[in-house]
Amino acid sequence: FLFAAMISRVGASFCIRGCGGNRFVRLASMGVTRREYSSVNRVPVKKLFDQTNQQQVQPKQNRLRKSGVAGETFRKIKWWRIAPSDEGLRLDRFIQLQCPYISFAICNQLIRKKKITLGNRPTREASTTLQDKKLSGSQRLRPGEYVHLNFDCLSDKRDRGTKAERMRHHISQEQINNLRSLVIYKDPHFLALNKPSGLPVQGDGLDLVSMLPYLQEFPGDCANEIPRLVHRLDKDTSGVLLLARSRKAAVHLGALFRTKGLVSKKYWAVTTKRVRPKIGKIRMPLKRITKGGTDMRVGLTEFEEGAEMAITDYYTLAFAGDLCLMGLEPITGKTHQLRVHCATALNAPILGDTKYGEGMLEQYWNLLGETSPLHLHARNLQFFGAGKQLISVTAPLPPHMNHTFKSLGWNVSEIEKTQLSLSNAP
Numbered sequence: 551f552l553f554a555a556m557i558s559r560v561g562a563s564f565c566i567r568g569c570g571g572n573r574f575v576r577l578a579s580m581g582v583t584r585r586e587y588s589s590v591n592r593v594p595v596k597k598l599f600d601q602t603n604q605q606q607v608q609p610k611q612n613r614l615r616k617s618g619v620a621g622e623t624f625r626k627i628k629w630w631r632i633a634p635s636d637e638g639l640r641l642d643r644f645i646q647l648q649c650p651y652i653s654f655a656i657c658n659q660l661i662r663k664k665k666i667t668l669g670n671r672p673t674r675e676a677s678t679t680l681q682d683k684k685l686s687g688s689q690r691l692r693p694g695e696y697v698h699l700n701f702d703c704l705s706d707k708r709d710r711g712t713k714a715e716r717m718r719h720h721i722s723q724e725q726i727n728n729l730r731s732l733v734i735y736k737d738p739h740f741l742a743l744n745k746p747s748g749l750p751v752q753g754d755g756l757d758l759v760s761m762l763p764y765l766q767e768f769p770g771d772c773a774n775e776i777p778r779l780v781h782r783l784d785k786d787t788s789g790v791l792l793l794a795r796s797r798k799a800a801v802h803l804g805a806l807f808r809t810k811g812l813v814s815k816k817y818w819a820v821t822t823k824r825v826r827p828k829i830g831k832i833r834m835p836l837k838r839i840t841k842g843g844t845d846m847r848v849g850l851t852e853f854e855e856g857a858e859m860a861i862t863d864y865y866t867l868a869f870a871g872d873l874c875l876m877g878l879e880p881i882t883g884k885t886h887q888l889r890v891h892c893a894t895a896l897n898a899p900i901l902g903d904t905k906y907g908e909g910m911l912e913q914y915w916n917l918l919g920e921t922s923p924l925h926l927h928a929r930n931l932q933f934f935g936a937g938k939q940l941i942s943v944t945a946p947l948p949p950h951m952n953h954t955f956k957s958l959g960w961n962v963s964e965i966e967k968t969q970l971s972l973s974n975a976p
Contacts, residue, residue: 627698629672634693638801641666642687644697654752658687665700672696718763720756726764733765734790735943739936740803741765741777741793744945747923750785758791765793781807784886786902788948789817789928799936806933810881814932816969817878817888818867818947820925820954821898822907824874828866829972832895836860836884846905847886849894860884862891865972867965870958873914874898877969888926901925901954917957923950 630648642657645666652660660666668685691697735742743758750757758779765777777793780803794800806812835857836847850857861881868875876898878888889906893899899907901914902924927947935941947955947962955962 627700629699630697631672632691632693632695632697636691637693638805639691640687640804641668641685641689641691641697644691645699649699654687660699661685661687667698669696669698670694718760721761721764725756725761729761729764730768733768734945735941736768736771737935737941738773739795739799740941741795742931742943742945743791743793745783745788745791745928747786747788747948747950751779751782751791753785762793780804781883783928784889784924784926786924787926787928788945788951790931790943790945791928792931792933792943802936803933807883812934814930815880815883815928816930816973817880818927818929818951819876819878819888819892820901820951821874821876821892821896822901823872823896823898824869825864825866825876825896825898830864832860832862832864832891834860834891834895836887836890838885844905847884847890849890858882858884860887860891862888864891864896865969867968867972868958868960870960873901873958875960875965877972879973902950918954922954923948925951925954927951 630644632644636644641661642654645652645657646654657666666685668689668691732743732745733741734744745751745758752759762778763776766773766775773795775796777795778797778800780792780794780800783789783791792803794803834849834851835853837850837854837857839846839848853859859882863879863881865877866874867877876892878892880887886906889900889903893903893906901907901918902922903926928945930942930944932940932942946952
């Protein structure tokens with residue numbers, strides 16, 4: 551009996567070693583059966599299993615698929631293949647559509663850290679990196695490109711959902727009704743709001759982005775998609791804010807805003823000084839700086855590296871004492887362009903501007919109040935909609951500017967006639 555047991559043990563050992571027994575013993579300790587082993591006995595153990603989480607690595611994805619996950623040195627890389635329908639879409643916008651929990655700020659931070667890249671193949675290590683040195687969130691995508699995202703660093707943010715979902719418990723029905731009352735234009739493709747001063751478009755806490763889902767449905771009118779932002783206004787600026795009700799409409803408006811002359815924007819601003827000459831054009835480059843932990847723009851007399859050229863047409867519409875009502879038409883759309891041009895190029899800061907001016911002048915406290923908001927209003931916006939139809943949207947004055955107009959004796963209808971004659975002048 552003892553001799554028979556020894557013979558069977560030696561035979562079993564020989565059989566196991568002949569088919570890779572040591573290797574199977576190690577896999578068996580990890581819960582692999584003989585049948586599973588026989589189908590993968592040619593695959594190295596390191597590539598078959600991730601030792602940290604005991605999960606099988608995903609197989610190589612088909613390149614014809616639009617998205618997939620690939621294991622890359624124990625990291626997980628999500629990739630998407632850009633379809634023809636996504637041509638011209640911004641990189642940061644594309645990432646936010648695919649991963650709603652990633653904000654624009656975080657997206658651009660990941661791009662700077664090269665966690666998001668563009669390539670010509672699904673596997674990032676085997677692909678040629680496109681636009682690696684100058685890649686930014688504003689990069690326009692082309693069909694056939696691959697977007698790679700290393701999402702291991704986002705594991706703590708995936709379950710947070712979009713900002714609108716996180717903020718829905720903090721939004722009351724009264725706020726929803728107030729938001730819908732701001733709509734001044736609506737058709738199947740576009741929405742326009744009369745944004746009040748003090749409401750941030752994007753920022754911390756409650757903003758317009760977190761309330762966009764409540765603009766999807768109206769009585770007798772329901773869009774298939776949540777409205778999308780196509781441009782922005784400063785928090786303290788009031789007036790026309792345009793939204794697209796579909797992705798196709800957003801692509802259309804994005805192309806219009808990128809092309810000079812296809813979108814006409816007219817602003818009204820009350821400045822603290824009279825402007826000489828009364829009509830002119832401002833060409834002044836702007837450069838971003840940080841002052842006291844706050845991002846600002848400064849106007850430059852000469853173009854420098856890192857600066858952006860900004861162009862504004864202006865004309866005087868009315869004046870009362872030192873206060874002057876200006877009509878402003880930005881040719882370019884740079885951040886704080888109108889505020890910096892008025893304060894620096896014209897030496898006439900906008901009334902209520904505490905960042906680039908003195909805020910509210912003391913001599914007007916009794917008339918207008920000590921803490922009146924910024925007197926900058928996006929009065930009118932014109933663009934070509936579906937079927938090349940010219941759409942013109944005009945926003946009524948906000949309460950604080952309406953009070954200023956009445957206090958200074960300015961008539962809105964007469965000012966509009968003056969603006970029409972000046973804007974049509976050669």
